[in-house]
Amino acid sequence: MDRLLILPIAVALLAAAASGAAAEPSRYELELGADISFIDASGYETWTDGGPGKLRFDDDNDGFVLSRAFADYKLRMLDTVDARLVAQFFDNGVGSTVDFTEAYLEWRPMTATANRYRVKLGAFYPHMSLENSGPAWSSPYTISSSVLNTWIAEEIRIFGAEVSVSRRPQFLGGAHTFSLQASAFYNNDPAGGLLAWKGWSAHDLQSRFGDKLPLPPLPQIQPGMWFQRQAPFIEPYMEIDDVAGYYASGEWRYGSRLLLRLMHYDNRGDTTGFADGQYAWRTVFDHIGLQVTLPGDIGLIAQWMDGYTLMGPVINGRNVVDAGYYSEFLLLTKAFADHRLSLRYDRFEVSDHDGVPLDDNSEYGDAWTVAYQYEASRFVTLAIEWLQIESYREAWEYFGLEEVETESQFQMSLRLRFGSGP
Amino acid sequence: MKALRAQAYTIAMAWLHGLLLLGSGIAAATSVEVAVVDRNAEPVAGVSVFWHPPAELRRTAAVGATAVMDQVDTRFVPHVLMVQTGTSVEFPNSDTVAHHVYSFSHPNHFKLPIYKGNAHPPVTFSESGIVILGCNIHDNMLGYILVVDTNSFAETDEHGIARFTIGEPEGEIAIWSPRFRDDPELLVKPLDPASAGDVQIGFQLSKALRPAFDEETKALSWTDY
Numbered sequence: 001m002d003r004l005l006i007l008p009i010a011v012a013l014l015a016a017a018a019s020g021a022a023a024e025p026s027r028y029e030l031e032l033g034a035d036i037s038f039i040d041a042s043g044y045e046t047w048t049d050g051g052p053g054k055l056r057f058d059d060d061n062d063g064f065v066l067s068r069a070f071a072d073y074k075l076r077m078l079d080t081v082d083a084r085l086v087a088q089f090f091d092n093g094v095g096s097t098v099d100f101t102e103a104y105l106e107w108r109p110m111t112a113t114a115n116r117y118r119v120k121l122g123a124f125y126p127h128m129s130l131e132n133s134g135p136a137w138s139s140p141y142t143i144s145s146s147v148l149n150t151w152i153a154e155e156i157r158i159f160g161a162e163v164s165v166s167r168r169p170q171f172l173g174g175a176h177t178f179s180l181q182a183s184a185f186y187n188n189d190p191a192g193g194l195l196a197w198k199g200w201s202a203h204d205l206q207s208r209f210g211d212k213l214p215l216p217p218l219p220q221i222q223p224g225m226w227f228q229r230q231a232p233f234i235e236p237y238m239e240i241d242d243v244a245g246y247y248a249s250g251e252w253r254y255g256s257r258l259l260l261r262l263m264h265y266d267n268r269g270d271t272t273g274f275a276d277g278q279y280a281w282r283t284v285f286d287h288i289g290l291q292v293t294l295p296g297d298i299g300l301i302a303q304w305m306d307g308y309t310l311m312g313p314v315i316n317g318r319n320v321v322d323a324g325y326y327s328e329f330l331l332l333t334k335a336f337a338d339h340r341l342s343l344r345y346d347r348f349e350v351s352d353h354d355g356v357p358l359d360d361n362s363e364y365g366d367a368w369t370v371a372y373q374y375e376a377s378r379f380v381t382l383a384i385e386w387l388q389i390e391s392y393r394e395a396w397e398y399f400g401l402e403e404v405e406t407e408s409q410f411q412m413s414l415r416l417r418f419g420s421g422p
Numbered sequence: 423m424k425a426l427r428a429q430a431y432t433i434a435m436a437w438l439h440g441l442l443l444l445g446s447g448i449a450a451a452t453s454v455e456v457a458v459v460d461r462n463a464e465p466v467a468g469v470s471v472f473w474h475p476p477a478e479l480r481r482t483a484a485v486g487a488t489a490v491m492d493q494v495d496t497r498f499v500p501h502v503l504m505v506q507t508g509t510s511v512e513f514p515n516s517d518t519v520a521h522h523v524y525s526f527s528h529p530n531h532f533k534l535p536i537y538k539g540n541a542h543p544p545v546t547f548s549e550s551g552i553v554i555l556g557c558n559i560h561d562n563m564l565g566y567i568l569v570v571d572t573n574s575f576a577e578t579d580e581h582g583i584a585r586f587t588i589g590e591p592e593g594e595i596a597i598w599s600p601r602f603r604d605d606p607e608l609l610v611k612p613l614d615p616a617s618a619g620d621v622q623i624g625f626q627l628s629k630a631l632r633p634a635f636d637e638e639t640k641a642l643s644w645t646d647y
Contacts, residue, residue, distance in 0.1 A: 076520065079522060079536045175600065255562070
C-alpha cells in the first residue's frame with residue numbers, strides 16, 4: 001500500500017472520530033461486531049497459510065476461533081458530509097491483526113434539482129456487490145461471501161474518488177431511480193495477481209490496507225524462475241506505474257423490488273511495472289448484478305463477472321501472463337420472522353492464454369453454500385453455514401497434488417453486534 | 423400510535439367541521455361515496471380521494487391542525503399522507519439512525535436539518551399540491567404528502583371505497599395515487615350542483631397500476647453500504 005495517499009486520510013478520519021466521540025448522538029453511528037465460530041473444515045491447506053486451498057480454514061483450524069471483529073464508524077461532520085472508518089480484526093497472519101478496510105469522506109450536497117449528487121473521497125469498495133450490504137461489508141445472508149465478491153474483498157478497493165449522480169424521472173412516477181458512477185483511483189496495480197496465481201476462493205476475509213496476501217509456493221516465483229522478483233505474497237494496494245485506473249457503473253432501482261447494476265473496471269496497470277516485490281497487473285472486468293424480490297417474498301441475488309488480467313512484457317503477441325476469468329452466482333434467501341434460510345450456487349473459471357511453461361493458471365469449479373441464521377436479538381445472531389467448493393486447478397499438479405479437489409467448511413458462529421447501526 | 427392519534431384527530435376535526443356547518447345552517451352535508459377499480463374492475467385500496475371545491479369553498483385547516491409523517495425502518499410511514507392546507511406535519515424519526523428529510527416540490531419545498539427522534543418543529547404546508555419526500559442519507563426513501571384545499575377526503579379501503587362528506591355538491595371529486603399511470607385529468611369528475619341527496623361516484627382506471635413501491639419485505643436488504 002502506498003502510505004503516502006492513505007495516511008492523511010486515516011489521520012483526518014481518526015481526528016474526526018476523536019472529535020466526534022463527544023458529539024451529540026445523532027452525529028455518529030458506531031457498529032461493533034465480533035464473530036465467535038466453531039469450524040469443521042476439510043480440503044487442502046488454506047491459502048491464508050500459504051497453501052493451495054480455496055477456503056479460509058482447513059482441518060488445522062477445527063474447533064473454536066474468534067473469526068472476525070470489526071468497528072464500523074460513521075461521523076456526520078456536517079449535515080451533508082460523512083466520514084466513515086471501518087477497522088477489522090482477522091487473526092490469520094496476513095498482516096496486522098487490526099487494520100482498516102475502508103476510510104473515506106462522502107459528500108451529499110442538497111441541490112434543488114432533480115439530480116442527486118454524491119462524492120466519495122478516500123478508500124472504499126466500488127459500487128458493486130449486492131451481497132455485502134451489512135455493516136463492515138458483511139453479508140446479511142451468509143457468513144462467507146460468494147466466490148465473486150470474495151475476490152473483490154481480496155484484491156479490489158478504490159483509493160481515489162467516485163462521483164455519483166442519480167435521478168428519479170417523474171414521468172415514471174418518481175419511484176424509479178437511475179444512477180451513474182464514475183471513479184478514478186490509484187493504489188490497485190497488483191490487483192489480479194492473486195486471482196491468476198492463487199485462483200478464486202470463498203471466505204469472509206477482507207484484505208486490509210496493509211495486508212500481504214500469501215501466494216502458494218508456485219514454481220514460477222522461485223529463485224531462478226521467470227518471476228523470481230515476486231514476493232511470496234500479493235500486496236494489492238500499491239501504486240506502481242503512477243497511472244490512474246477507473247471504473248464506471250450504472251444502476252436502476254425500483255423501490256424494494258428490483259436493483260440492477262452494471263459496471264466496467266480497468267485498473268490500467270502498466271504490465272511492465274514492478275516495485276517492491278510486486279508486479280503491476282492490467283486487470284479489466286465487466287460486471288452485472290441483479291437483485292429482485294420474487295413472489296412469496298423470496299429474495300434473489302445474481303452477479304456475473306467476466307474479465308482478464310495481463311502481466312509482463314509481450315512475447316509472441318501475448319503478455320507473459322495472460323489470463324481470462326469469469327465468475328457468477330445465484331443466491332436465494334427467505335426470512336421467516338427471526339429466521340433466515342439462504343442457498344447459493346457459484347461457478348468460476350480462469351483460462352490461461354499465455355502458454356508459459358510451469359505457469360498454468362487455468363482452473364474451473366463450482367460451489368454450494370447453505371446458510372441458516374437466527375436473530376435472537378438486535379445483539380446476538382446464530383449463523384450456521386455449510387460451504388462446499390469443487391475445483392480443478394492445473395497448478396496443483398506442481399505441488400504433487402490432485403488437480404481436482406472438493407473442499408468443505410462447516411462454520412457455526414455466534415455473531416455479537418453492538419451499537420446504533422443502520 | 424402517533425399516526426393513529428393524528429388520524430383520529432383529523433377525523434374528529436372533520437366531524438366537528440360537519441357539525442358546525444349543520445348547526446349554523448349554512449349548508450347541509452352531502453355524503454360522498456367513491457369507488458375506485460382498476461382496468462380489470464378489481465377494487466384498488468390506498469387511493470387518495472378528495473373534494474376539489476370551487477374557489478369560494480376552499481378552506482385551510484384550523485390553526486393547530488396536525489398530522490404525522492413518521493420514519494420507521496428507513497421508510498416513510500405512511501407512504502402517502504393526505505392533509506388539508508394549513509396543516510402542520512410532524513416528522514418524528516422512530517429509527518435509531520439519523521434522517522435528513524427534504525422536499526424539492528414547489529411550492530411546498532423544505533429541508534430539515536439532520537436529526538434523530540422528534541427534533542424539529544412541524545412543517546406547515548400552506549399550498550395545495552403533491553409534496554415528494556426524500557432523505558438525503560437514504561436515497562431509497564420515498565414518501566408523499568398530498569395537500570388539498572379541503573378537509574373532505576379519505577383513502578379507499580380494501581373494497582376500493584372511500585367515504586366522506588362535502589358542504590355542497592359543487593366542484594369536483596379527484597383521486598390520486600403514486601401508482602397511477604392514467605392521465606391525471608381523467609381522474610377528476612365534476613359534481614352536479616343540481617343533484618339532491620348523497621352522491622356516488624365510480625372511477626375505473628384505464629392503465630395498469632405501477633407495482634407498490636415500498637411493500638414491507640424482509641427477504642433482502644436494500645440499504646446501501
